[in-house]
Amino acid sequence: MVASPLNYTGGKFKLLPQILPLFPQEIDTFVDLFCGGGNVGANVRANAVFFNDFDSNVIGILSAFKAIPKEEIIQFINNTIEDYRLSNVSANGYDFYDCDSAKGLGQYNRNQFLQLREDFNNLPQRDYHYYLLLYVLVIFSFNNQIRFNQSGKFNLPVGKRDFNGKMQSKLSQFIDKLQEVNCVFSNADFRQIDIEQFDENDFVYADPPYLITCATYNEQGGWTELLEHDLYEFLNNLHAHNIRFALSNVLTSKGKTNTILQQWLEDNPQYNCHHLNYTYSNSNYQVKDRTLVSDEVLITNY
């Protein structure tokens, strides 16, 4: 299995060993409705994969990884690192930059990173060059995340790491995988996806932002109770059309309960709720009160 080179809060890579066996054996088109970093769509066995996310930057990066030869992508990243005189620890080691692994490379890279960020934010066109440059920013940014402010400017600060060996091999394996699977990309709100294009041989996987937890893509009130209701209606509609689906979510987390989800499950006893064994942070293991631990679930209609 390959991990996405985009670091996503709620990314499902670690959960794949529990989720994938619960998917149907035979899938014609796999629809990754909220694909994010693409961890699930890239690892599922299906004849075709439909990656959808309403974040145009994520879809832009994934499309660039699919369309451009791997050597060109790596060359572009290395050239940008050289042009901006960013660190290259895998070639030169930490001492060369007067840094160490514990403290990281932020201090050395900060100014060059800010210049790169400014140049990126001034790019007029959203083409492959824009998305590859965005990916270089992600490599050097805090926690390798993507975050834009309300005026559409990338605004994360510099991070601790660079394009190190681990990152290089993650990216290389992910590009290989994406280029080998038969896939298409879609940049839409899930409510705009026309389900008439799918049938009972296809399978829709929904991994939405979780209503009761917080993530970067949900910071500006992105996911609401209204969207939560709309999603359940969308899934009910799939069921009415004999299209199989699976939904990832948490029923409870840190003392909060998703009551809308709970009610939907009560109203629809035909759906199956599988409780997964997963904790988002190691600190969960130390929590004495078990009600504070996340109850991560996969809900299926088959």
Ligand SMILES: C[S@@+](CC[C@H](N)C(=O)[O-])C[C@H]1O[C@@H](n2cnc3c(N)ncnc32)[C@H](O)[C@@H]1O
């Ligand atoms: C939990 S993440 C998906 C993580 C992904 N499964 C992975 O493993 O990398 C949820 C995603 O839903 C996307 N999203 C939020 N609201 C959406 C909407 N209305 N329609 C489609 N995608 C949406 C976000 O941009 C985010 O990428």
